[in-house]
Amino acid sequence: MNIPITSFPRIIIIGGGFAGIALAKKLSKQEVQVVLLDKNNYHNFQPLLYQVSTGGLEPDSIAYPIRKVLKDFPNFHFRLADVTEVDTKSNTVITDIGNLKFDYLVVASGSKTNYFGNTDVEKYSMAMKTIPQSLNLRSLILENFEDALLTSDLNERNALMNFVIVGGGPTGVELAGALAEIKKGILPKDYPDLDTRSVQINVIQSSDCILKGMSAKASQKAEDFLEKLGVHVWKNIRVTNYDGKTVTTNTDLTFEAATVVWAAGVKGAIIKGLDAKEFVTRGNRLLVNEFNQVKGYTHIFAIGDIACVENNDFPNGLPMMAQPAIQQGKQLGNNMLLLIEGKPMKPFVYKDKGAMATIGRNKAVVDLPKFKFQGAFAWYVWMFVHLFFLIGFRNRMVVFINWVYNYVRFDREARLIIRPFKKKRKV
Amino acid sequence: MNIPITSFPRIIIIGGGFAGIALAKKLSKQEVQVVLLDKNNYHNFQPLLYQVSTGGLEPDSIAYPIRKVLKDFPNFHFRLADVTEVDTKSNTVITDIGNLKFDYLVVASGSKTNYFGNTDVEKYSMAMKTIPQSLNLRSLILENFEDALLTSDLNERNALMNFVIVGGGPTGVELAGALAEIKKGILPKDYPDLDTRSVQINVIQSSDCILKGMSAKASQKAEDFLEKLGVHVWKNIRVTNYDGKTVTTNTDLTFEAATVVWAAGVKGAIIKGLDAKEFVTRGNRLLVNEFNQVKGYTHIFAIGDIACVENNDFPNGLPMMAQPAIQQGKQLGNNMLLLIEGKPMKPFVYKDKGAMATIGRNKAVVDLPKFKFQGAFAWYVWMFVHLFFLIGFRNRMVVFINWVYNYVRFDREARLIIRPFKKKRKV
Structure with missing residues (x-):
């Protein structure tokens, strides 16, 4: 993948959706190396996709080049890649363009359509x-x-x-x-x-x-x-x-x-190697603790649709929407810096900002x-x-x-x- | 094709490019039935395609729905069709969605890339x-x-x-x-x-x-x-x-x-049945007279890139650009109405409005x-x-x-x- 080796810890983020981008922004200008992997070279504003389908908006106006988000961030590397597996033993991400070792991994792979097997x-x-x-x-x-x-x-x-x-x-x-x-x-x-x-x-x-x-x-x-x-x-x-x-x-x-x-319906876009029964929960999501750590790991995190944060108000996990993803991304950004400095992390608390839908x-x-x-x-x-x-x-x-x-x-x-x-x- | 039969003469236009659209506009609100056939449901502004290729413009902003151009025109029918042949004996256009007879035919099929056989x-x-x-x-x-x-x-x-x-x-x-x-x-x-x-x-x-x-x-x-x-x-x-x-x-x-x-290079998008040697000329274009009539026919016309109008100033035909196409479309619209009324048509005279190109x-x-x-x-x-x-x-x-x-x-x-x-x- 041609990612240089530096003295900074390497954080791999899988996915440039709301969660991944929010996290990346928090990590900018910090003493970490960030590698963001996504299947697309753009961030896509999913809430407006229905307007693309119905001729109201151009697709290009609800997509944004990921490289442009990252352009002023030093030590950031974007790669257009399809992640096929995570090897948790060797801390390696396996993709269609090669393998890459990580110190920290953040899974923000989002969700996909759930056909319930039909x-x-x-x-x-x-x-x-x-x-x-x-x-x-x-x-x-x-x-x-x-x-x-x-x-x-x-x-x-x-x-x-x-x-x-x-x-x-x-x-x-x-x-x-x-x-x-x-x-x-x-x-x-x-x-x-x-x-x-x-x-x-x-x-x-x-x-x-x-x-x-x-x-x-x-x-x-x-x-x-x-x-x-x-x-x-x-x-x-x-x-x-x-x-x-x-x-x-x-x-x-x-x-x-x-x-x-x-x-x-949608379900979490689980990645091979992180599909163990002990942490894949309802909706095919990764069960995470209040620091967004995947159960059993201290250096592997999940945020956004793929993450199921335990929360008494939401027994099925937080809604798979932009707000929880953005909030988790931001919070994890702060927490990772604390973790790297050896300080205690702060638990994620979801602030429900409400929901809306337009009919016409x-x-x-x-x-x-x-x-x-x-x-x-x-x-x-x-x-x-x-x-x-x-x-x-x-x-x-x-x-x-x-x-x-x-x-x-x-x-x-x-x-x-x-x-x-x-x-x-x-x- | 489910086109109603009326007492008006039927004009089939093949192609909704600059020439076809300019002609259609001239024929609106006249006592003719117009059937416009195109492979796409949109008119495409070719001069700006290079800006789509280089990320400067959205494709949707240089395309325009053909149905929207025609929406206030009575007796107009658009069909999304690929014309495979013209049968000049029975005055029939043969397409992938069926055949249709015409009283007048206007070929405005444009041009395609010329690889010179490579x-x-x-x-x-x-x-x-x-x-x-x-x-x-x-x-x-x-x-x-x-x-x-x-x-x-x-x-x-x-x-x-x-x-x-x-x-x-x-x-x-x-x-x-x-x-x-x-x-x-x-x-x-x-x-x-x-x-x-x-x-x-x-x-x-x-x-x-x-x-x-x-x-x-x-x-x-x-x-x-x-x-x-x-x-x-x-x-x-x-x-x-x-x-x-x-x-x-x-x-x-x-x-x-x-x-x-x-x-x-480009060459005219010749249609089977209108490919006789006597009127296919340089650049694969249809040789037309000063009324845009294809040689040997009084009711079959060609305009735009596909047409090679004899012109002493342009021995190779007019340039394959928007201006000649628009001017021919407009002029032919007026001429067809004269022809239908039995009046003499007026010869097409190209007004050279110049050319331009942008580099940066x-x-x-x-x-x-x-x-x-x-x-x-x-x-x-x-x-x-x-x-x-x-x-x-x-x-x-x-x-x-x-x-x-x-x-x-x-x-x-x-x-x-x-x-x-x-x-x-x-x-």
Whole structure:
């Protein structure tokens, strides 16, 4: 990997997501060598991926070059690498570009889509965890409308215009709302020779409410907003399969749909060598103590989605969202410096800053620790917070311009099939 | 294709480039049915593709949904289709989504990269005629730097940082200038552990000057600008082959390079059925008369890059650029309405509005019919003209913001490997 050997302790961070970047920033200008490994050369702002899928934003405006984050940090090395294994005996990380020894290891590998072992669903449904996946979904949605124009078979046409979103968490809810706005504002103009009123948007939730992690009020209001936008919300229904044509459920209900988005769950992206039963816990996450140390190790840490911090308020671990990841990254940065100096570390305490989701224009729900509100003001708060957490002035400007434009013009201009997905899949 | 049959004459336009879109706009709100066919659902602003390849602009900001251009036009139908053949006997267009009869046909299929029959070059070099190609080049450039970091073999490292651009036309010159600015402004910060001074940028031109279509002054100044930026300009040298490792030429000169961009020529994208020897002329273009009618037909037209309009000032046909395409599209729109009404058509007269190319910040060359100038003012003119011809307010805003940002910060933030190219090619 061509990483120089220095007198500083070497910290390897696996993953440049919210957790990894927050940690890296804390370690800048310290007497440590940091090697950050990621499969991508960019940090990707996952909360806005659904806007990429629905043509509201360019992918480039929610991604930020990792090298640019690190550019003023001495003793930092980024490598574009896929970590395949961690050898805890020799303290070595094994990757597709070679092996590297570490003094300290921080696993911030994030999470991936959880298909719960259903290979059909994995094969035929769309996920929305990465930028290429989001772009594939964007292509598929648009390709399906182009195909709907061509067929004279009513069932086929309806299936091409039927969207099934499995999972009523923030991702599913935000995507459904965006699709509903496309149905209303864009499709009738773009496809005058198609009866776009027959477009169906379905959200299927296995439990009795959507946005489960939020307040009852937020959940109810989000459902109201979705229904006002014409989205069908199905509760207490579990999807059992999707064979590329038909979605089956644990009830008599089935859906004929050409587009199924699987937003029903994520699981930790466990790395070989750190997959021992004693610390892989619920959701495929690494059980860590209050210092984010993986059980049994003092020099191996986990932060972000992959880490399950024991916390009485969250018996299933902290939510797999940006806030816990950022807070853990920052705290671990401070702790590692204490550890290296031989001082006692400080336990991680999660500060719940709340949660929010947007359903459509002037329609969002916000749960802050002290206030809960819904509607237009919530929507402004949602936009402000998301702009604030985006990395980079240019990204913020471009996203802001797009949002203003989309709001004023009821438009989403990035509805471009730049890399066709459907044809590729057929081959 | 599900196109309704009406009492209006049906005009099929093949291609939504500058020519096809200009024609479509002229035909809007007329008593004709227009079917526009394109392989992509977007119009793509080709003059700025090199900025996509070099991370200066998002691909989405130089593309515009074709359906959005047509949305207020009655009797317009867009279909995402690949035209495979034209049957001139039955007046039918044959495509991958079915066949369609026409009363009038306009071929605006544009041009594609001309490898002059060299399959090695076609296989190993990069082209920059489409958005996916430009994104592939962006990925490859960045992947090569990531790889350069990893190797200890000096020859390999130098090859990974050696860029060979074949062709000193506007595409080659603008790309070379952009790469030179990346070398200077971005690489030293992004790759502190790489000696980026050894990055080489070579432009190889077969004739004795670059920007051949422009004035001698512009050509000379462009060369000066390139050399000031550290680009090597090789003249009177013809590339004979590239096997993925070594570029060979008709002299002793060879280049070991991992990135070769082929910008040495384009040829008309001829369609089967319209490939008869009597009207396919130099550069694989369709010979048309002063009304843009393909020789031997009164109801089949060609406009834009694919059309070779006989013109004494341009014995090889008009330049394959946006201006002739737009002017032909507009003129043909007026002529078709005259033809349908049984009135005499007016001959096409090309108004040469000049040419321009940008080399870098404050470095451009502009040839207007009455004035020729170079330098900072030329650069502002270049930017203004390109913003003006971009379709769509949002695109203009986003491009403008990016340019201001890149100018002020000496930056190009879209340096993201969103879809790796190299790994894919290896498979």
